[in-house]
Amino acid sequence: MGRPPCCDKVGVKKGPWTPEEDIILVSYIQEHGPGNWRSVPTNTGLLRCSKSCRLRWTNYLRPGIKRGNFTPHEEGMIIHLQALLGNKWAAIASYLPQRTDNDIKNYWNTHLKKKLKKFQSAMDSTAQDSTTSQFIPKSFSDRKSLDFTTESSNLRLSQTSTTYASSTENISRLLEGWMRTSPKPSNTILLKEKLDQDNDRLENNDRRICSSSVPTSLHCYRPKVEEEAGGDLMSHEDYESILPFENLNNVVWDKSNSDSTTVTITKDCQNSGSDEDHSTILTEKKQKSENTPPLSFLEKWLLDENSTGQVEEIMELSPIF
DNA sequence: AATGGGTCCAACCGCAGAGGA
């Protein structure tokens, strides 16, 4: 009785996209802008369903997507945000605007889960003789789906790009210029506005975080740089400057409430010239679990921009553990 | 060189929510 799958029509092509298809899709979007995906296959002659076109654009062809290896800092952010938010990849991706949720999800499933599992097992093995196990966030230790494979996934980190992957990167680069001058898509809203809304929600929600308070799909409302109308659109620099975690300089754990722990993460907005409205990037009210410390050293280094070396160190999981 | 197993990731699937008619 359910709706038939959207892509099961006869004649609808599946499988990897070819460069020719990408060019057709990109050309069409250059002309009409993203959106109204239903009409894309019809108008372009692409033998793809609308959903496939949207996904291809969102995950690969859209300008501003960073491909290639994740930096240790990005890894740390993903690990921390995953611990905070769970598998809310879109929400996590909103804090890494250059990465897609699909990318982050894949990276988590293929790399980080294993690393964390190794880390956890290593910590478990030393838990008997010390209190170090308390440093593992409960959110990590509760993860049930972590698989325990210990193969050397790092060896494959650099293998990813195929020739065609680099060609899509080139298409994205080409589009960068277009995005700077094209009219604003209908679904684009100001990031500032969005953050204000999020902050308002946070205020109204007793400054506690919930999944809906996290800006989702930030890509969709990433402001255009050098927007023609000027107005209060942010510059690219402003936009980058308010990215959460980029300049974290203050992490406050509020334990005043005995039933919960609230962490408020703030950053300097030195570049934006405004340090009040957007300074509170992420406020979380975590349910306080039995022995979970409010801020483990692990979380701290994840949040500490200057701890990249430590991130790499722990990520490499030296035999010390 | 052949091949079999392991790994990775691009793409697909199915569901749910939003919004309009």
Added chain:
DNA sequence: ATCCTCTGCGGTTGGACCCAT
């Protein structure tokens, strides 16, 4: 209120690739 379309999201998978034998 209901239906339909569009879009977003998270989970899953198939094929390509790598490596050891």
